[in-house]
Amino acid sequence: MNRIRVLRAMAQWTAVFLKEATDAWRDRRTLRMVLLLSVVQGPLVLLLVSTLASEKENRIDKREIYIQGMQHAPGLQNFIERQAYAIKVPPVDALDKLAAGQLEDAVIVVPSDFEQQLQTLQMPSIEIFANSSSRGSSTARDVARKLLQAYVQERVALTLALRGVAVASLKPLDVQEHDMANANARSAQLTGTLIPLYVLIAVLTGAMGAAMDSTAGERERSSLEPLMMNPVSPWALALGKWAAVAALTALIALLTSLSFIPAQLLIRSDALQALFRFDLADAVHFGLICLPFAGAVSALLMATSVRGKSIKEAQAGNSLVLLVFMILPLVSLLNDAAEPDWYYLVPSLAQQTLMLHVLRAEPIALWQWLLPCAIGLVLTVVGLAYVGRAMRSNAVR
Amino acid sequence: MILIDHVAKRFAAPVAGLGWQRKGWRIARAPQTWVQAVSDISVHAPNGQITGLLGANGAGKTSTLRMLAGLLVPDSGRLEVDGISVTQERNKAQSRMGILADARGLYPRLTARENMVYFGRLQGMSNLAALARAEQLADLLDLRPLLDRATDGFSQGERVKTALARALVHDPDNIILDEPTNGLDVLATRALRETLQFLCSPEGGSKCIVFSTHIMQEVERLCDQVVVVARGRNVASGTVAQLLAQTGQTEFEDAFVQLAFAADAEVPA
Numbered sequence: 001m002n003r004i005r006v007l008r009a010m011a012q013w014t015a016v017f018l019k020e021a022t023d024a025w026r027d028r029r030t031l032r033m034v035l036l037l038s039v040v041q042g043p044l045v046l047l048l049v050s051t052l053a054s055e056k057e058n059r060i061d062k063r064e065i066y067i068q069g070m071q072h073a074p075g076l077q078n079f080i081e082r083q084a085y086a087i088k089v090p091p092v093d094a095l096d097k098l099a100a101g102q103l104e105d106a107v108i109v110v111p112s113d114f115e116q117q118l119q120t121l122q123m124p125s126i127e128i129f130a131n132s133s134s135r136g137s138s139t140a141r142d143v144a145r146k147l148l149q150a151y152v153q154e155r156v157a158l159t160l161a162l163r164g165v166a167v168a169s170l171k172p173l174d175v176q177e178h179d180m181a182n183a184n185a186r187s188a189q190l191t192g193t194l195i196p197l198y199v200l201i202a203v204l205t206g207a208m209g210a211a212m213d214s215t216a217g218e219r220e221r222s223s224l225e226p227l228m229m230n231p232v233s234p235w236a237l238a239l240g241k242w243a244a245v246a247a248l249t250a251l252i253a254l255l256t257s258l259s260f261i262p263a264q265l266l267i268r269s270d271a272l273q274a275l276f277r278f279d280l281a282d283a284v285h286f287g288l289i290c291l292p293f294a295g296a297v298s299a300l301l302m303a304t305s306v307r308g309k310s311i312k313e314a315q316a317g318n319s320l321v322l323l324v325f326m327i328l329p330l331v332s333l334l335n336d337a338a339e340p341d342w343y344y345l346v347p348s349l350a351q352q353t354l355m356l357h358v359l360r361a362e363p364i365a366l367w368q369w370l371l372p373c374a375i376g377l378v379l380t381v382v383g384l385a386y387v388g389r390a391m392r393s394n395a396v397r
Numbered sequence: 398m399i400l401i402d403h404v405a406k407r408f409a410a411p412v413a414g415l416g417w418q419r420k421g422w423r424i425a426r427a428p429q430t431w432v433q434a435v436s437d438i439s440v441h442a443p444n445g446q447i448t449g450l451l452g453a454n455g456a457g458k459t460s461t462l463r464m465l466a467g468l469l470v471p472d473s474g475r476l477e478v479d480g481i482s483v484t485q486e487r488n489k490a491q492s493r494m495g496i497l498a499d500a501r502g503l504y505p506r507l508t509a510r511e512n513m514v515y516f517g518r519l520q521g522m523s524n525l526a527a528l529a530r531a532e533q534l535a536d537l538l539d540l541r542p543l544l545d546r547a548t549d550g551f552s553q554g555e556r557v558k559t560a561l562a563r564a565l566v567h568d569p570d571n572i573i574l575d576e577p578t579n580g581l582d583v584l585a586t587r588a589l590r591e592t593l594q595f596l597c598s599p600e601g602g603s604k605c606i607v608f609s610t611h612i613m614q615e616v617e618r619l620c621d622q623v624v625v626v627a628r629g630r631n632v633a634s635g636t637v638a639q640l641l642a643q644t645g646q647t648e649f650e651d652a653f654v655q656l657a658f659a660a661d662a663e664v665p666a
Binding site for chain 1: 463466467468469487488489491492494496498500501502503504505506507511515516518519520521547560563564
């Protein structure tokens with residue numbers, strides 16, 4: 001008897017799944033948009049990040065510097081030209097433009113008595129004007145500062161050398177920096193926050209439409225009432241609907257992850273291109289990490305939608321779920337130290353942390369993957385139990 | 398055979414505003430008010446007969462049929478389908494009923510055939526059996542040209558026919574129809590009437606048919622027996638001829654108005 005009941009529930013589950021999958025497949029406009037976004041999002045993020053990085057590279061490679069009053073400092077001019085920098089005269093209203101953010105650069109201002117004060121060791125002042133709210137201006141300021149510091153060092157070294165002081169006494173220490181981060185980890189500084197976050201956003205937004213259509217959509221179309229007049233098991237109904245939503249969400253997660261492979265061709269920064277390596281194995285890892293999350297998110301979004309009498313009502317509840325899951329990964333931004341173990345207990349934060357491990361080519365312990373899977377499973381079961389019960393009690397509008 | 402025995406149902410009325418009210422200097426939750434949708438309705442519908450549930454808007458017809466369909470749990474009373482209690486063995490009872498709900502609720506992106514097969518599968522039919530039954534119903538209800546069209550662009554009549562076919566896909570012994578002729582033109586109404594008459598005949602399977610309506614003509618032409626309800630209660634029952642004799646009227650509409658409004662005057666608000 002129990003076997004017959006189980007077989008019947010499985011047949012119903014299959015029927016619900018096939019119907020929901022067909023329904024989602026026929027909603028071509030929505031499906032096209034969701035899948036297009038999932039494929040396009042990755043390349044767009046990388047293009048954005050690499051454009052920012054390449055702008056910085058170009059600024060450094062340009063080797064141009066604005067100096068006002070260069071004629072008052074022939075020694076400095078000689079030094080800067082020896083460093084292969086082109087000296088440019090700033091516009092007349094350069095400082096106003098800087099303040100208004102219209103000049104993406106920095107300006108060195110040399111006073112008229114600079115050389116005279118320098119010769120008589122009166123410690124002349126030299127000013128650098130920049131706008132810290134502008135990324136380009138900040139980069140140019142750093143370049144100007146480094147040039148001036150190098151000039152000061154050279155002056156001091158020459159002066160002391162003329163007086164017979166060993167140059168080594170000026171530099172008693174030879175500081176050598178070693179960056180222990182591997183190439184992947186260095187590239188992950190730029191891409192590590194954005195890429196996992198965009199994969200998570202793709203999963204969340206992709207699941208939302210399908211979750212709402214299969215629950216609140218039934219009520220909006222008035223099809224839930226006739227549906228619940230059938231002897232259908234609440235679990236078969238909830239599982240069938242969930243399987244269709246979760247399958248679509250998992251597909252979106254996989255497509256988004258795969259889209260980063262061809263997206264590497266769009267990277268405009270040479271440094272980033274040399275560092276960022278994302279291959280098929282990484283995409284599969286991303287997919288495996290996102291799979292339990294896709295399931296849990298589908299169930300939770302269905303649970304928040306099921307009481308909505310319309311898609312509009314369901315959207316209000318879902319916005320909250322989306323907001324929470326999008327904010328949680330940002331917790332890791334506030335923490336520079338190694339991530340604590342509790343990160344793996346928090347959905348979306350756990351997935352972001354694991355994806356970061358993949359991008360940094362760091363090993364993932366089995367428990368680090370299993371724990372978020374278990375949390376996802378619990379959330380899925382709780383969500384589906386609620387959906388199954390609520391569908392019957394909400395059948396009548 | 399369908400038995401509805403002294404059922405009652407009340408609903409919590411939606412609270413206006415935010416659900417809070419001022420009581421002197423303090424704000425308190427507004428008290429819950431209730432709407433008695435069904436006070437005491439009884440219907441006994443035997444096989445091979447069409448039983449009409451006749452009442453004005455808000456008389457409690459749809460709530461009664463929703464209780465019968467297992468969507469609402471009655472506050473009191475008994476509901477049975479072929480001797481099976483709807484409240485205790487809902488799934489078993491549901492598999493013996495084919496219900497055309499007031500909300501037709503077709504899936505717009507599925508074809509008429511797919512709508513039928515989906516409900517057939519939920520009723521426990523195999524895919525092949527559901528497909529074969531869809532073909533039969535297409536002939537019975539003149540649905541063949543619509544079978545493979547998405548229901549999105551269907552006319553009202555086409556929707557009703559498809560929803561009826563979907564309700565009949567598992568060949569139930571009991572058919573419940575809530576306002577089936579709403580929005581149908583003369584020809585579609587006539588076709589539906591003929592279908593129902595066939596279904597309750599011995600050739601059509603001697604089905605037990607219960608349908609709710611507020612249209613007198615349908616009742617006169619179709620029903621073997623009529624249960625008149627007003628304000629959630631039975632006010633009269635019998636054949637059309639018996640009800641005419643009971644009220645001393647020659648027009649059934651006059652008889653209904655007399656029965657329903659006399660009940661209104663008697664029942665305290």
